[in-house]
Amino acid sequence: MVHNGIEYADMQMICEAYAFMQKLGLSAPEMSAVFASWNEGELGSYLIDITAQILQRADPETGAPLVDMILDTAEQKGTGKWASQVALDLGVPAPTIAQAVSARTLSALKGERVAASGVLTGARTPAATGLPAQALIERIGSALLAAKVCAYAQGFALLRAADLQYGWQLPMATIAGVWRAGCIIRARLLEDIRQAHEAQPELSNLLLAPRFATLMVQAQQDLREVVALSALHGVAAPAFMSSLAYYDAYRSARLPANLLQAQRDYFGAHSYQRTDRAGHFHTRWQD
Amino acid sequence: MVHNGIEYADMQMICEAYAFMQKLGLSAPEMSAVFASWNEGELGSYLIDITAQILQRADPETGAPLVDMILDTAEQKGTGKWASQVALDLGVPAPTIAQAVSARTLSALKGERVAASGVLTGARTPAATGLPAQALIERIGSALLAAKVCAYAQGFALLRAADLQYGWQLPMATIAGVWRAGCIIRARLLEDIRQAHEAQPELSNLLLAPRFATLMVQAQQDLREVVALSALHGVAAPAFMSSLAYYDAYRSARLPANLLQAQRDYFGAHSYQRTDRAGHFHTRWQD
Numbered sequence: 246m247v248h249n250g251i252e253y254a255d256m257q258m259i260c261e262a263y264a265f266m267q268k269l270g271l272s273a274p275e276m277s278a279v280f281a282s283w284n285e286g287e288l289g290s291y292l293i294d295i296t297a298q299i300l301q302r303a304d305p306e307t308g309a310p311l312v313d314m315i316l317d318t319a320e321q322k323g324t325g326k327w328a329s330q331v332a333l334d335l336g337v338p339a340p341t342i343a344q345a346v347s348a349r350t351l352s353a354l355k356g357e358r359v360a361a362s363g364v365l366t367g368a369r370t371p372a373a374t375g376l377p378a379q380a381l382i383e384r385i386g387s388a389l390l391a392a393k394v395c396a397y398a399q400g401f402a403l404l405r406a407a408d409l410q411y412g413w414q415l416p417m418a419t420i421a422g423v424w425r426a427g428c429i430i431r432a433r434l435l436e437d438i439r440q441a442h443e444a445q446p447e448l449s450n451l452l453l454a455p456r457f458a459t460l461m462v463q464a465q466q467d468l469r470e471v472v473a474l475s476a477l478h479g480v481a482a483p484a485f486m487s488s489l490a491y492y493d494a495y496r497s498a499r500l501p502a503n504l505l506q507a508q509r510d511y512f513g514a515h516s517y518q519r520t521d522r523a524g525h526f527h528t529r530w531q532d
Numbered sequence: 533m534v535h536n537g538i539e540y541a542d543m544q545m546i547c548e549a550y551a552f553m554q555k556l557g558l559s560a561p562e563m564s565a566v567f568a569s570w571n572e573g574e575l576g577s578y579l580i581d582i583t584a585q586i587l588q589r590a591d592p593e594t595g596a597p598l599v600d601m602i603l604d605t606a607e608q609k610g611t612g613k614w615a616s617q618v619a620l621d622l623g624v625p626a627p628t629i630a631q632a633v634s635a636r637t638l639s640a641l642k643g644e645r646v647a648a649s650g651v652l653t654g655a656r657t658p659a660a661t662g663l664p665a666q667a668l669i670e671r672i673g674s675a676l677l678a679a680k681v682c683a684y685a686q687g688f689a690l691l692r693a694a695d696l697q698y699g700w701q702l703p704m705a706t707i708a709g710v711w712r713a714g715c716i717i718r719a720r721l722l723e724d725i726r727q728a729h730e731a732q733p734e735l736s737n738l739l740l741a742p743r744f745a746t747l748m749v750q751a752q753q754d755l756r757e758v759v760a761l762s763a764l765h766g767v768a769a770p771a772f773m774s775s776l777a778y779y780d781a782y783r784s785a786r787l788p789a790n791l792l793q794a795q796r797d798y799f800g801a802h803s804y805q806r807t808d809r810a811g812h813f814h815t816r817w818q819d
Contacts, residue, residue: 256795260788267788292795298817299794307808311815315790316805326620329630333613338638340770343616343630344777351625351781352789357736358782364745365783369753429799449644458651466656473760476776481784483627483777489763490631490770494638495645496652497768501547501554502606502639507586507599508543508579509607512716518603521594528598530585 247400250328250342252429253321254396255292257345257484262389263296265471265480269378273310277301283386287460288393290432319349328403335406340491341396344483367479381474387467392488394460397438398451399491405449418442452495465492534687537615537629539716540608541683542579544632544771549676550583552758552767556665560597564588570673574747575680577719606636615690622693627778628683631770654766668761674754679775681747684725685738686778692736705729739782752779 259280266276277300284293304311325346332339351358376384401417408415418439425435441454451457472489475482494500507530509515516525546567553563564587571580591598612633619626638645663671688704695702705726712722728741738744759776762769781787793804794817803812 256792259795260791263791264788291799295795295798295817296791299791299798302815302817312791312794314806314808315793316807317787317790317793318805319789319792320796320802322802330617330620333617333633336637336640338634338641340631340634340638343634344627344774346620347625347627347630348781348787349789349792350623351627351778352787352792353623354625354782357740358787359785361737361740361783362785365739365779366749366752367780367783368756450648452652453644453648462653465653469655469763469766472763472773476756476759476763476773479756479780481777481780481787483774483781486759486763486773486777487631487770490768490773491638492652493654493766493768494635494770495641496648496654498646498649500604500635500639500645500768501551502636503602503604504547504550504583504586504599505543505606505636505639506602506604508546508582511582511586512578515607515609518605519601520603521601528589530582530589 246324246328246331247404248424248428248430249324250332250339250345250403251397251400252292253325253328253345253349254341254400254484255290255393255430255432257348258341258389258392258396258488259292259296260348261475261480261482261485262385263300265385265475265482266382268478268480269381271378271382273300273312279382279386283389286386287433288386288390290434291429292432316355317352318355319352321346321349325349328400331407332399332403335403335410337399337403337406338491338494339399339403340487341392341399341484344487345396348481348483368477384467385471387464388471388485391461391464391468391492392485393432393434394451394457394464395488395491396484397432397434398457401438401442402450417446417448450495452492461492465489468492533611533615533618534691535711535715535717536611537619537626537632537690538684538687539579540612540615540632540636541628541687541771542577542680542717542719544635545628545676545679545683545775546579546583547635548762548767548769548772549672550587552672552762552769553669555765555767556668558665558669560587560599566669566673570676573673574720575673575677577721578716579719603642604639605642606639608633608636612636615687618694619686619690622690622697624686624690624693625778625781626686626690627774628679628686628771631774632683635768635770655764671754672758674751675758675772678748678751678755678779679772680719680721681738681744681751682775682778683771684719684721685744688725688729689737704733704735737782739779748779752776755779 280297421439506517511530567584708726796802
């Protein structure tokens with residue numbers, strides 16, 4: 246289930262990279278070459294590999310790229326939904342996986358989307374990005390890697406939470422190794438994940454492992470810039486965006502949830518904790 | 533339950549606006565004044581009102597703003613989680629609500645966040661935004677309104693899906709009216725929502741109602757710019773971002789889910805539909 250949740254995120258992030266490159270005007274064969282080159286590096290995985298193959302396939306009937314003839318309505322068997330629901334039950338943030346599931350359900354609203362496309366306008370300034378296409382493509386690849394690490398971190402954190410909750414004593418390093426050897430995600434990254442868990446069996450989040458912290462520090466700026474460009478150019482990027490928000494929230498010693506706790510205490514007397522001493526406190530806010 | 537899902541999103545979006553204004557260097561009393569002014573306009577709501585009150589409250593012990601003394605670890609009673617799980621069961625995209633729940637669970641990982649804050653770096657260039665603070669604050673208010681409309685649209689779409697699924701014949705206009713009169717969200721916007729449902733009882737999504745389409749067309753550019761700035765400046769904005777991604781996906785006549793369907797057909801022979809004729813098709817991709 247967790248494997249498939251990660252797989253949903255992987256697939257959605259590849260689709261977002263593809264959508265961005267389409268916006269840049271790349272043809273399907275050109276994008277195939279990009280994915281093939283990514284497959285040689287840190288992004289290497291079964292899904293990247295088959296994406297390269299898919300994008301070079303022509304439709305025998307029309308001669309167009311076959312992918313262009315496929316309806317943009319994603320279906321699902323329910324495993325991503327299951328992973329998202331269990332993450333909610335266990336209180337584990339897995340926003341990229343959740344967004345990947347949501348993106349599939351949204352894609353299914355084809356009729357509404359077509360109607361909306363005539364009414365709801367996009368970005369005011371679909372201006373040039375100021376960057377040559379090649380630089381942008383490299384940035385998208387780096388952003389994809391960073392977003393992917395965040396999604397895998399969420400999936401492994403979900404496994405760990407279940408492990409603690411149910412006392413399963415899951416062999417995390419072995420799981421990463423098994424996923425590297427078979428299954429759908431089969432990402433090169435999994436070997437690093439295996440090693441990280443072998444080195445730190447109690448690792449609470451992949452982002453804290455030196456290998457991945459280093460990777461994120463290197464790649465996070467590219468993720469920021471791709472997210473900003475997606476926002477400004479009207480390219481829907483729910484998974485990229487949720488990975489970045491996850492990263493930024495996770496690395497925040499202080500989040501704005503203090504205000505949220507104050508609101509809860511105001512309207513529901515739910516109480517709050519303080520930063521300077523233990524205990525639960527309630528304020529009569531309206532006095 | 534749906535009311536509370538929307539409430540979670542409302543609260544998280546207010547927190548993100550607050551975090552952004554903190555980044556701009558505004559003091560708690562200054563932010564209180566901003567929220568009080570927003571409360572006079574289209575953003576007017578119980579939650580905006582109490583936020584203005586909360587931000588002007590001093591801690592009797594330290595003299596500091598009380599909100600600053602509150603621990604940034606959000607708690608929950610589970611209604612937002614319930615709404616998210618039901619949305620998944622009904623296949624309704626409700627990403628902003630889901631992100632609001634996820635943000636609460638992430639805020640609870642205080643120890644991990646503090647550890648991560650020393651390791652995971654932020655934006656490379658926390659440079660000036662190039663805009664005067666007042667202009668930015670207005671933009672944040674407009675972005676908050678746009679993000680809020682998307683969250684309410686998700687909540688009402690969830691109600692509608694349940695209505696169709698279970699044959700409840702929900703009086704949508706009356707529900708909006710009831711929420712306007714009581715409950716926590718109690719937003720001025722709800723009167724427009726009531727009218728929209730009264731005018732179009734079969735309305736599939738609020739974004740398609742003329743009043744809200746017009747509002748979104750006016751405000752979407754501000755949401756884009758606030759999201760881009762959040763990304764570039766390292767302010768975690770999961771709800772703002774997911775609302776924008778929802779808007780951009782919803783108004784896309786063509787999404788990249790065609791590639792996703794090709795992937796599913798490649799690795800699982802799940803078949804796909806074509807854009808040019810009916811039926812389900814399978815390609816032997818590896819030939």
